[in-house]
Amino acid sequence: xxxxxxxxxxxxxxxxxxxxxxxxxxxxxxxxxxxxxxxxxxxxxxxxxxxxxxxxxxxxxxxxxxxxxxxxxxxxxxxxxxxxxxxxxxxxxxxxxxxxxxxxxxxxxxxxxxxxxxxxxxxxxxxxxxxxxxxxxxxxxxxxxxxxxx
Numbered sequence: 001x002x003x004x005x006x007x008x009x010x011x012x013x014x015x016x017x018x019x020x021x022x023x024x025x026x027x028x029x030x031x032x033x034x035x036x037x038x039x040x041x042x043x044x045x046x047x048x049x050x051x052x053x054x055x056x057x058x059x060x061x062x063x064x065x066x067x068x069x070x071x072x073x074x075x076x077x078x079x080x081x082x083x084x085x086x087x088x089x090x091x092x093x094x095x096x097x098x099x100x101x102x103x104x105x106x107x108x109x110x111x112x113x114x115x116x117x118x119x120x121x122x123x124x125x126x127x128x129x130x131x132x133x134x135x136x137x138x139x140x141x142x143x144x145x146x147x148x149x150x
Contacts, residue, residue, distance in 0.1 A: 011051055017044040018056070019077055022070055025063040 020030040021041070031041040049056055052073075057064035066074075106114065 011047075014044050014048050014051065015077060015081060017041060018048050018070075018073070019081055021045060021048075021057055021064065022066050022074060022077075025057070025065065027064070 017030065017034060017036075020033050021027065024030040024033060027041050027045065028038050031038045034041065045057065052069060054069040055067055056070040056073075057066055059065075104111075
């Protein structure tokens with residue numbers, strides 16, 4: 001038996017599986033939705049049953065039926081997963097909403113090759129990000145003597 005006080009990082013990966021199982025009420029459909037094999041989802045269900053010390057889903061008419069404990073978990077599970085998903089989504093760089101100012105240091109050749117595409121791409125946006133370019137020596141001076149990435 002698993003103790004709820006000993007939650008392991010691998011246990012967190014079971015939560016989206018539990019969500020899919022409760023919503024789909026069928027292991028194979030949940031597996032398809034999660035892009036996993038049916039045996040992997042069955043194994044995850046066994047681990048979830050151990051983790052929560054409850055069968056969670058039992059065979060019934062029309063597929064698996066959630067137990068009272070599984071039904072109690074629906075709302076907090078949805079809230080927890082929504083929070084986790086929002087944290088992950090916030091960390092992604094979205095160029096469409098970027099309003100940062102970039103300073104680019106590159107050779108004349110690099111500027112000739114890269115800048116036309118960069119200018120064209122940023123001009124297609126509602127709010128283009130700002131950038132300026134300079135020679136390496138100028139960038140070092142602008143950065144207060146800090147090294148410039150190569």
